[in-house]
Amino acid sequence: MPGDHDQELRSELCTLVTYVGDTGDPRPLRELLTEADHDSTVGRAVVLQIECELEKWLSRGRDAAVSADVWAGLARRAAAMRLAPDDPAYLTIRMLHAQYVRRRGRPGDLELAVRLYRREWELRTQLFPADDCRISTAHANLALAIRERAAPGDLERALDMLEEETARRMRVHGSDRPFTWIAQLILAQTLIMRAEEAVDPDEVRAAALSAGEHSEAVLTGRRVRFGRSHHATLRAQLVHANALILLGRCADAVGLLGAHQRHDPSGTTSPGKSDLLLARALKNTEPLRALVHARHAVQRSIDPRRRKAAEQLVQELEVS
């Protein structure tokens, strides 16, 4: 109804979120939050929603432990406001809290993350009809959390769930849909991990080939749909480059990663990852250049496991 200030704000938020999703630039959101926060006529639920959208973006480049605390705080506020469990902001908060607990990496966090995601998935199965996107999202995230927990059998479990999830999205939405590509890219990444763990060269090659097929489909789709410099395209580039390295196509990988770094020189897509992959791709052919990239990867990685992998690579290269 005309004069509904909260409704106006939600629309403005929706507009700014479209912009941020396209450009990765959260500044207009920050501006909006500051204004809304100081305006006593604005409903606190709307302010919370704006804050959630902003925090979604800020969390990407920040220490995971800090982000986990932020999302836990937002969860407390949402509970205190007695938001309904299917409130869009509350759904986001619970999901992202679980995500940053997963990334935080303290002892017990990976197990906790799996529990949080499983609870969220079960809750959403109750709240929404079958095949609803929100259940789908929770299912894919649960698979990811199980994969990261890496207890015995987890990689297989995750692979099964992701194959199922990708197939579901292809059936419900189509193979040329961004929503399908999200699950497909996680599947590709998981197949890469299977390839890296496997000992039998046939298994390695089979997993790497499958990974490469999926990652190429996603990369091609995203390039056309979002453009070459879009953050989703950049993410697909990294996964595909990884698959190429496993398939022995290191020169192709280097080319792809070079283009990636031109569009994302500071590595905001995935801190340290492009340098780590370049170091691996160049290890055998140009070890000096590889060492430079490995050192960058150590400096830039936020994820502790990635930093460790980079440090190991530095050691290897320094010895040789």
Add this chain to the structure above:
Amino acid sequence: MAYSVSRLNRTTTAHWWLSLEKSEGRERIYRALRDLLDAGAPAYTAKPTRPALNRQLGITSSSTFYHAINNSRFKEALGHSDFRALLDRSDAMATLVAEAKIWSYADHRQGWLNGLSRLPGGSVRCAVLSLVHVLSRWAVAEPGLATVYGFAAPHSAVQDLCTVLPCEITETRAGDLLAKVVTEARGPFGVSSGAVVDAVYDDLTEILHAPAAITGMVEGIRGRLRDLQAPLGSLSDAELDAALPTWVPREALRLLTEGA
């Protein structure tokens, strides 16, 4: 021509809405119509009727209804247009419904305009996609008004789409595209803004990738390129390399600005 928020404020529907006297009586009629339609949702297949609306308003005479329609001068405001012709061929209720759609969309639209005003860059893609998202939210929030008359979008949204596009399209074509958005938003995947965009993605691509659109978008950056002519001319290659972000090829930029 690049779109601007001030151009969006000059569409005939925007102008009409701005100058309309928003009396309590008019509000009551729109609200009654919305309630009537919501009660028939999700599948309000029959057109709303005057007697039904009178019952909803708790009155017996239709004079209030006619009075409201005549005073709003909506059709006059539209001027010569396909939409005006369409309304002329229909009954007074069709005009009232058109007005009510615009009325119910007004806050959503204002939020969209506020958002666009805040954004740097003037991206057409962003304006179009955010319009689709905002319109879907309206559709989800207004089961009756969104569904009635074949999921027609509020005509203000239709005119907005025509205004932000870098090339000419007819209001009819824009209307058809946005009706698809509304239909999808009222469907089982309506909550997912991604699914709604997917439903019209091919239509949008057809428009935005057409030569006329490309011409329009390129002309849209000409002014910015001209602005760069003098500054670029005064810098050496080395100074320029230091100033430019890594994704800009220096020589290509020089050529572009010189040609503009």
